[in-house]
Amino acid sequence: MSEAFGFREFGGPQVQDFFDRPDPVPSPAEVLIRVTVAAVNPLDHKLRSGVVPQFYGDRPFPQVFGAEAAGVVLAVGADVEGLDVGDTVFGCTLSGAGTYAGTTVLLGTNTARKPEGLRDDWAATIPVAGTSALNAVDQLDLPSGATILVNGVGGGVGLLTAQVARDRGLHVIGTGSTAKRTLAEAVGATFVDYTEGQVVARVRELAPDGVDGVVDLVGGASLRTVAPLVRDPKKVVSVADPAVAELGGEMVHRRVDRADLERVAALMVEGRLDPYIVRTYPLSQAPEALALVESGHALGKVVIDLTGGTASEG
Ligand SMILES: NC(=O)c1ccc[n+]([C@@H]2O[C@H](COP(=O)([O-])OP(=O)(O)OC[C@H]3O[C@@H](n4cnc5c(N)ncnc54)[C@H](OP(=O)(O)O)[C@@H]3O)[C@@H](O)[C@H]2O)c1
Incomplete structure (x- = not known):
């Protein structure tokens, strides 16, 4: 008991x-x-x-x-x-x-x-948040040097996603409210404060040709706002909102198997993920x-x- x-x-x-x-x-x-x-x-x-x-x-x-x-x-x-x-x-x-x-x-x-x-x-x-981040970045399968937008960077999955992406040599732009700036920047993301408005214009300043991938952790209207920022609509993945399919993207395929648990754990032990x-x-x-x-x-x-x-x- x-x-x-x-x-x-x-x-x-x-x-x-x-x-x-x-x-x-x-x-x-x-x-x-x-x-x-x-x-x-x-x-x-x-x-x-x-x-x-x-x-x-x-x-x-x-x-x-x-x-x-x-x-x-x-x-x-x-x-x-x-x-x-x-x-x-x-x-x-x-x-x-x-x-x-x-x-x-x-x-x-x-x-x-x-x-x-x-x-x-x-x-x-690790089992929910850590592997979500891993599966999302794996699914986008972007080369080193590409730019990724993490929509909702300051939450549990967002900060992990930004770190997994950075660890693969990706440039990370992250959206969040003002209180998220310090941690977002600590994980190497260029922060876009959505409470200041102009999210699309601000991201376009940072990536004039659009971003190479989007990991969405928010869904709804926020997802619809940022999805057009990606060059290839197939490179939008969400863990939060199945409506991503209507925008040409897809939900993150979750596995949560032992191999993925061990991969995330290894990144933490090696000091590459917090x-x-x-x-x-x-x-x-x-x-x-x-x-x-x-x-x-x-x-x-x-x-x-x-x-x-x-x-x-x-
Ligand atoms: N399918 C799956 O297996 C799976 C697994 C894990 C998570 N999820 C889902 O993924 C979502 C995120 O999970 P989580 O654990 O990261 O949640 P969380 O810790 O609550 O973080 C969500 C973050 O989104 C931010 N946010 C809210 N509105 C926003 C907006 N308009 N623009 C940018 N950021 C915004 C929030 O804070 P601020 O607004 O203050 O910045 C918060 O930091 C949830 O819906 C969860 O259910 C699904």
């Missing part, structure tokens, strides 16, 4: 609750872990709001928030290869078991051993952590420490 934070039905923050949950029983394809750190993603509040009710099928309520975590393996399903009890790991709960809880189950194929030298909180940001965890909350403050991400204007990554720590910044 462990304490968990989740929701009793689809709805707004008023349906959220803490409750005790029996340790989930791993299927043959899963591992049971003691969660050390869970990362917070927009997916968490989107699932609570019921905007993607099909995501986990007809999983019974109450449901537990969270899709990515780091932790220690307590039990291993019969079909899981390459993971043992006692391993420190990080991965995804694609079954919807949630990660804002003392224990959860992760799918073995979407879980990797944490390499030496990688912090648990950094590892917890998830920029700006706030760490204890489980008791999970509502505040989620509200910050639900504001739509989070800076970097927000994580929840399940080991009994207190709230901290930076």
Whole structure:
């Protein structure tokens, strides 16, 4: 049994609750872990709001928030290869078991051993945010020296995307609100503050012939504004909005397999990628952590420490 934070039905923050949950029983394809750190993603509040009710099928309520975590393996399903009890790991709960809880189950194929030298909180940001950044930049497949626009550069996926792109020798232009400038510039992006207006004109000043690729993390009207800035419409990818297909681009094909988890982890261990965890909350403050991400204007990554720590910044 462990304490968990989740929701009793689809709805707004008023349906959220803490409750005790029996340790989930791993299927043959899963591992049971003691969660050390869970990362917070927009997916968490989107699932609570019921905007993607099909995501986990007809999983019974109450449901537990969270899709990515780091932790220690307590039990291993019969079909899981390459993971043992006692391993420190990080991965995804694609079954919807949630990660804002003392224990959860992760799918073995979407879980990797944490390499030496990688912090648990950094590892917890890899399965959703880290691999999204990797998959997006991989998909654009641009040569060194090309210019990429990261729309929404200051959030969890945006800062990681900018770093993966820079690591491949790409020039990065990033859009965000004023508070995102410092971190965007710290990761090497040329920052365009959308609150000042004139986003298109400003990007055209920086890239008069247009950009070579766009990674969109915002969607909607913002995506429609920046998409025409790319020379080849096929080089617009989004993780946020399937309507990108109407503009000639495509959604990022997500894999979240063990090989990608290990690739992102290696970049972090080698000092080439920082998830920029700006706030760490204890489980008791999970509502505040989620509200910050639900504001739509989070800076970097927000994580929840399940080991009994207190709230901290930076
Ligand atoms: N399909 C997948 O597998 C997958 C995986 C990961 C994420 N996602 C989706 O990708 C999106 C981004 O995720 P995330 O974790 O990076 O979210 P996040 O941490 O909340 O960051 C989103 C960022 O976008 C910025 N933003 C909002 N409006 C903007 C605008 N008009 N122009 C430029 N920037 C704007 C926000 O702050 P400011 O406005 O203050 O700059 C914020 O920094 C979410 O919709 C998420 O659900 C999908």
